[in-house]
Amino acid sequence: MSASTAVEAIVESEYEHGFITEIESDTFLPGLDEGVVRAISARKGEPEFLLEYRLKAFRHWQTLATPKWAHVYYPEIDYQAISYFSAPKSTDGPKSLDEIDPALRETYNKLGIPIEEQMALSGIAVDAVFDSVSVATTFRTKLAEAGVIFCAISEAVHDYPDLIKQHLGSVVPHTDNFYAALNAAVFSDGTFVYVPKGVRCPMELSTYFRINARNTGQFERTLIVAEAGSHVSYLEGCTAPMRDENQLHAAVVELIAMDDAEIKYSTVQNWYPGDAQGRGGIYNFVTKRGDCRGARSKISWTQVETGSAITWKYPSCLLRGDDSVGEFYSVAVTKGRQQADTGTKMIHLGRNTRSTIVSKGISAGEGQQTYRGLVRIAAKAQGARNHTQCDSLLIGDRCGAHTFPYIEVKNPSAQMEHEATTSKISDDQLFYCRSRGLTTEDSVSMIVNGFCKQVFNQLPMEFAVEAQKLLSISLEGAVG
């Protein structure tokens, strides 16, 4: 078997995490108008300021058109055909795992994410988002001792309204773009993290996102605030059940790092990509942005994207503080009919700001992948530096990789480096591995993992293992 045919056979493997949990949900009828926005807010018993915020965003959203510039193609989305609220029943808040719906726990078990084990073994606090409402939050006490707040954003709205009022929308304003406006109007739930001054968060914070209720758009909202001199590492991972209809996911993530603070945000994303014809996959239109507001602050995005039918995602950094640092490490896989338009924006505003971009794109089957990266050096950003490395690996000859680097330099002292490569898994490499006794699948997996090494090295240990496994599953089916 040649490299391309072998790999194609592998790539046609079915999505492993396809199943739908039978769980009673309480879902709004499809449709979106001011009444729905008010109803969402009312259901959550939100304070007035938040309702006002939602309404403002909704009115703005109505004036906007869907962005068309991305290199992705899909049928027009009917926003009136989507239901904007879904909550699992009995969400009074479980005291222990025993109180969690057995069907829900079964779902996690099928995914190989036994919460109990994670709690016991890894010391990771898990804020599991099932559809729109958080139903499991752990390790709250230990975090509370350190003064770290880690909770559902809907809870934070009640418990810490001042922090929410101060920070929500301060990095991604509701006017930012079409999807950000929509999210601000109807966001369902999400996560809030607050790390006080000088505190090093005692554990990795982790959330498993799942989309489950049929035909319910999901609008996560995440807000992480790291006060001066603090440090936090946040892990986001998702898988979703197989479905028939396209599902819209328009999340907003906002990160704020004050002086000397550091936020590390890692994502492993494995949403249902659709069948071989491209039917039924998730549409993932996400706005993620970090604000290095303080001097010497650092925000690092690491993402491993293997799922979704369409991905539209540019985790970005606003480098406002002097000497602040932004990083973006990405592995994105597109296979079958998947389309991804992803990349980052590094906006250098402060002096001596530095950014690093490492993007590894893997395309197989008829997958289409676009790297779109903007590096902007503002006039005041004396001594700014950027290093960009953008590598594409093509598997087979029907897929595509496209690179659109945008560079705007307004300060002559800037140092910019850009490297880009496109390669294929060669028959030589495949034969070399197989002649040593490895199967074709293991060989491909090894070569692809090698290609992604630089990015995996950035992930926390246990997440890196997960990511490698995911990559193997998504390219190999049988393995893993």
Added chain:
Amino acid sequence: MLSIKGLKANVGDKEILKGLDLEIGRGEVHAIMGPNGSGKSTLAHVLSGREGYTVTGGSVTFEGQDLLDLEPEARAHLGLFLAFQYPVELPGVNNTYFLKAALNAIRKARGEPELDAVSFLRLMKEKLKVLHLDDSLLKRPVNFGFSGGEKKRNEIFQMAILEPKLAILDETDSGLDIDALRIVADGVNALRSPERSVILVTHYQRLLDYIQPDYVHVLAKGQIIRSGGKELALELEDKGYGWLGAEEAA
């Protein structure tokens, strides 16, 4: 152990191997020499199952099994090993990790228990000593950025770890300095046993000073045109291939 009868193989429309016969017994070392382009590497690749060659005639059996029907990895599981004339680079793939995966794939296929990390490291240390290899190479990606000589030594190191029943060394001596040549030869000699056979493809008598072959063959125009003992190599060194009627690309 290995029996090749009337082997014919094409690359595209071009016939490269034109009815090749070769018998290799258990524990024997055979040297294959011959002009550039005569088909030595082609033979090595056909034996290890590389894509892109069409066997149009003849047979190859290895320990009684028909080798030509098997996938490359299945041949490795049976105990076949090819040290490449041009070892391939695998960027980002850690050398140690690669070798451990390979060894365990072979062990698993044979129904033997897989080696854990500790036992594997012990095994590696032991083999490193024999080959005087710098262990920093093991932390680097497979062959990536290795010098020509380092790549060749890495092949021999892999062979030492995988302990094949039949090793085919395709010009492993080319590009080695004198010390490295001795080290490689030591590595091969250390592996010599009544159970193990070796095919050495080489252009130089020099290697055969260190690894004494039981038989020497001349491959020209896709056939073995002369076989003899180790004195044949000396004769070739002296006279070249011309007197055998094997000028072609030489």
